[in-house]
Amino acid sequence: MVFSSLEFLFLFLPLFLLVYYLLPLRGKNIFLFLGSLVFYGFGIAWNIYYLVLIIASVLLNFLAAKGMEHCRRKNRIRRGEETAGKSSMGEKVILTLSLCYNFGLLLFFKYAGFFVENIILPIGISFYTFQITSYLIDVYRRKTRPEQDVIRLGAYLTMFPQLIAGPIVNYSEVYKRLRKRKITLTGCNHGLQYFTLGLGFKVLLANQLGNLWEDIQTIGYESISTPLAWLGILAYSLQIYFDFYGYSLMAVGLGKLLGFRFPDNFRQPYMSLSMTEFWRRWHITLGRWFREYVYIPLGGNRKGKVRQFFNLLIVWLLTGFWHGANWNFLLWGLLLFLIISVEKAGLIKVLERWKILGHLYMFFLIPVSWAVFAITDPVMLQVYFLKLFPFIGGAGNQGVVFSGDFEKYIKIYGIGLAAGLVCCSGLVEKIFMKWRNKLWMSLLLLIIFGAAVWCMYRGLNDPFLYYRF
Amino acid sequence: MRKYHYLVLFMIGFLVLWPFMLHKLYIEQAKNTETFVEQAQAEGAAEPESGVYDVSGGEAQEEENKEAAKEGSSGQTDAEQETEEDTDLTEETEEPEEAQEDEEAEKELEPEEFFQDTLFIGDSRTMGLAEYADIGGAVVFANTGMNIYRLYSLKNAVHDQEPYLEDILAEKQYRKIYLMLGINELGYDAEQTVKRYEEEVLKLSELQPEAKIVLEANLHVTKERSERDAIFNNENIDRINGNIRQIAEKHGFSYIDVNEIFDDETGALNPECTHDEVHVLGKYYQQWADWIRENGI
Numbered sequence: 133m134v135f136s137s138l139e140f141l142f143l144f145l146p147l148f149l150l151v152y153y154l155l156p157l158r159g160k161n162i163f164l165f166l167g168s169l170v171f172y173g174f175g176i177a178w179n180i181y182y183l184v185l186i187i188a189s190v191l192l193n194f195l196a197a198k199g200m201e202h203c204r205r206k207n208r209i210r211r212g213e214e215t216a217g218k219s220s221m222g223e224k225v226i227l228t229l230s231l232c233y234n235f236g237l238l239l240f241f242k243y244a245g246f247f248v249e250n251i252i253l254p255i256g257i258s259f260y261t262f263q264i265t266s267y268l269i270d271v272y273r274r275k276t277r278p279e280q281d282v283i284r285l286g287a288y289l290t291m292f293p294q295l296i297a298g299p300i301v302n303y304s305e306v307y308k309r310l311r312k313r314k315i316t317l318t319g320c321n322h323g324l325q326y327f328t329l330g331l332g333f334k335v336l337l338a339n340q341l342g343n344l345w346e347d348i349q350t351i352g353y354e355s356i357s358t359p360l361a362w363l364g365i366l367a368y369s370l371q372i373y374f375d376f377y378g379y380s381l382m383a384v385g386l387g388k389l390l391g392f393r394f395p396d397n398f399r400q401p402y403m404s405l406s407m408t409e410f411w412r413r414w415h416i417t418l419g420r421w422f423r424e425y426v427y428i429p430l431g432g433n434r435k436g437k438v439r440q441f442f443n444l445l446i447v448w449l450l451t452g453f454w455h456g457a458n459w460n461f462l463l464w465g466l467l468l469f470l471i472i473s474v475e476k477a478g479l480i481k482v483l484e485r486w487k488i489l490g491h492l493y494m495f496f497l498i499p500v501s502w503a504v505f506a507i508t509d510p511v512m513l514q515v516y517f518l519k520l521f522p523f524i525g526g527a528g529n530q531g532v533v534f535s536g537d538f539e540k541y542i543k544i545y546g547i548g549l550a551a552g553l554v555c556c557s558g559l560v561e562k563i564f565m566k567w568r569n570k571l572w573m574s575l576l577l578l579i580i581f582g583a584a585v586w587c588m589y590r591g592l593n594d595p596f597l598y599y600r601f
Numbered sequence: 602m603r604k605y606h607y608l609v610l611f612m613i614g615f616l617v618l619w620p621f622m623l624h625k626l627y628i629e630q631a632k633n634t635e636t637f638v639e640q641a642q643a644e645g646a647a648e649p650e651s652g653v654y655d656v657s658g659g660e661a662q663e664e665e666n667k668e669a670a671k672e673g674s675s676g677q678t679d680a681e682q683e684t685e686e687d688t689d690l691t692e693e694t695e696e697p698e699e700a701q702e703d704e705e706a707e708k709e710l711e712p713e714e715f716f717q718d719t720l721f722i723g724d725s726r727t728m729g730l731a732e733y734a735d736i737g738g739a740v741v742f743a744n745t746g747m748n749i750y751r752l753y754s755l756k757n758a759v760h761d762q763e764p765y766l767e768d769i770l771a772e773k774q775y776r777k778i779y780l781m782l783g784i785n786e787l788g789y790d791a792e793q794t795v796k797r798y799e800e801e802v803l804k805l806s807e808l809q810p811e812a813k814i815v816l817e818a819n820l821h822v823t824k825e826r827s828e829r830d831a832i833f834n835n836e837n838i839d840r841i842n843g844n845i846r847q848i849a850e851k852h853g854f855s856y857i858d859v860n861e862i863f864d865d866e867t868g869a870l871n872p873e874c875t876h877d878e879v880h881v882l883g884k885y886y887q888q889w890a891d892w893i894r895e896n897g898i
Contacts, residue, residue: 138622142619142622143623143626146615146619317608318604320608321605321608324608324611325607328607346877350876350877350880350882351882351883352882352884354882354883354884355882355883532733532734532735532883532887534732534733536732537732540760569606570606573606574606574607575610577607577611578607578610578614581611582614582618585622589625
């Protein structure tokens with residue numbers, strides 16, 4: 133059940149909120165946990181094993197954190213105060229085992245598809261695995277206290293706004309609000325505004341632009357012209373952004389409706405001047421996770437240049453891996469590693485000095501890197517790249533090409549593409565933030581909401597693009 | 602109050618929309634179960650109201666479906682019609698002699714002359730043919746979602762061609778007219794569609810008396826698509842193709858079935874030839890055109 137579906141918007145959400153608002157705090161947490169499991173149940177077509185899996189994840193990790201706490205306390209009693217702050221053997225064992233369990237399952241589901249057919253990745257496992265491991269590691273590092281109430285931990289992990297596509301919320305970010313939260317009319321007002329904006333991005337922009345990418349696949353990469361190849365990958369770049377950004381905004385908005393504050397996941401990434409900057413502004417909570425739990429523990433940039441590049445390589449290969457079990461995601465991670473390494477070696481100074489150059493550079497690299505991301509078949513990827521860069525070689529250009537294709541598709545999608553490009557600039561957010569309490573802004577948002585609902589009603593809606601990961 | 606504008610407006614809007622959306626969800630739910638039952642019975646009799654989405658686009662079709670449903674509510678039941686067709690199909694298999702003579706004359710034409718003074722009429726598949734195959738000299742009238750009910754009201758979407766069929770037909774006398782329609786009509790009442798198809802073909806031959814009219818069987822969809830779709834499935838496509846064939850035989854038109862080059866062993870569109878399970882990839886349209894040439898029809 134995606135947020136941009138009628139079932140969610142007109143059935144699940146109103147019924148959920150109606151009960152949720154009437155309950156006292158403890159009841160709210162229980163209901164949030166249960167309601168999220170119902171939400172998840174719809175997403176996995178009531179596959180009972182996947183439901184057991186997520187509940188087991190809550191229970192086991194709850195016990196693991198408690199176990200670590202227990203070891204720590206015993207250790208302190210036995211060894212006295214001087215060892216306080218140091219991790220005992222028991223804590224290490226528990227952490228290792230539980231991390232093995234969490235990542236083992238993730239790996240199993242991501243890669244089992246190679247060996248056994250008909251294994252479908254349980255929705256959201258990439259996200260909830262990262263979230264729960266961040267909790268465990270934070271407990272181990274004493275950055276957060278172990279949760280004493282399994283309901284609260286369950287509510288944290290399964291909370292439906294962020295369950296299937298992030299943002300990857302750290303436990304410390306919701307710790308307080310799980311215990312005490314005030315739901316105010318202002319908060320709800322803002323929540324609805326964010327939600328509407330996200331819904332508009334998703335339904336009115338991403339879905340429509342996605343059709344162009346779909347059209348190109350229907351034609352087949354062999355039969356598209358070079359201009360159409362560029363137009364297509366531009367459309368894909370805009371689609372993946374508004375899809376994911378829209379979804380994250382909806383999550384933030386829903387969070388506000390429930391009384392939580394989630395971290396931002398995007399900050400106009402397409403306005404970045406370098407790939408390094410891009411990945412600080414794109415899927416921020418994922419980058420943060422890799423930095424905090426992989427890059428820095430590996431030594432970050434404190435162990436010399438060579439080691440730093442090695443650490444970067446690990447992070448980017450893992451990032452590629454995380455996105456999917458296909459070789460092209462590894463290639464994509466590798467490509468990002470190379471680009472970011474070159475930037476670190478000095479290019480970034482040039483790009484940041486001459487901003488126009490930086491924008492042009494990113495305007496070229498963003499679609500190219502998404503092409504590697506989007507096309508999972510190596511042969512097809514090659515065909516597409518020969519279309520993008522026909523001067524490389526003629527092998528892929530033998531097919532019949534409809535010479536009017538660019539003209540045809542720009543006529544259909546031109547307005548959507550232009551709107552997408554404008555919305556990338558952050559202009560929409562600026563206008564929104566400045567006048568969000570004005571009546572006309574509310575009316576505008578209401579129109580956006582109406583238009584999105586109309587599209588959904590007419591069945592022009594697509595399944596959420598990022599669902600697979 | 603100023604701070605809660607949106608909250609208030611949203612609530613009002615939401616409450617207004619709510620009953621409609623719940624109704625829609627209820628209908629969808631009912632339709633899903635209906636689809637399930639239909640598939641289980643392997644019947645596939647198309648309900649006009651359930652043709653909400655269109656294989657090849659065409660947004661305004663839903664309304665059209667309902668209109669057509671009103672028009673074609675009388676007549677015999679689908680089941681009766683079905684048995685009638687089956688017997689007809691087994692009886693008549695040979696082409697009329699006249700048509701064979703024509704074919705031989707066509708075979709003598711040079712490949713580049715083959716499609717001269719030819720008109721193609723069709724939906725998005727025929728559009729693909731116009732865009733991705735070399736059918737030098739042919740005029741094409743096609744659009745996504747084109748159907749037999751809207752032949753004269755829908756605009757031509759093919760590059761550099763006259764917008765309306767009326768003008769295209771008035772422009773000149775064609776030698777050959779190929780017609781591939783029928784899949785977008787699957788959501789309509791089947792009997793009504795066949796009747797209308799026959800009328801439109803006769804009208805065509807009246808307007809273009811010298812033209813040889815070639816009725817094309819509709820391309821199949823993939824097995825996977827066919828199995829999950831209560832309307833746009835191969836069973837229904839085969840049924841309408843059978844009807845088209847009967848019309849061809851009845852009035853002495855030619856009938857061709859290009860499915861043989863794109864079908865897999867199960868008699869469905871080969872999944873390797875398509876991405877969206879409905880249209881063949883751009884690179885395959887040339888095969889279709891070549892097939893027509895080689896068969897000399």
